[in-house]
Amino acid sequence: MEMINCIQAVLIRKKMSQKELARLMGKSLNSISSMCTNKSQPHLKDLKKMAEALDVDVRELLFPSKKN
Incomplete structure (x- = not known):
């Protein structure tokens, strides 16, 4: 599987859970x-x-x- 996004790393850095992000975005946790x-x-909108x-x-x- 190609790694395209690093959303999980940003969540960790920002100390935010997937559940909290789901709530803020109006998306399901899944x-x-x-x-x-x-x-x-x-x-792109999301x-x-x-x-x-x-x-x-x-x-x-x-x-x-x-990569440079």
Whole structure:
């Protein structure tokens, strides 16, 4: 499985649970859990909402596509 997002790492850094993020976003815990394990990927609209809930730049939720 390709690792595309690093949502779980940001949650840990921000000391927020998946359950809390699910509540803030109006999503199910299962949905957030799938995103955190890269089993599914959030839509861009949800990624922006997630970044706002976590108070981070949306780019912090994704692994870079190109390494320097």
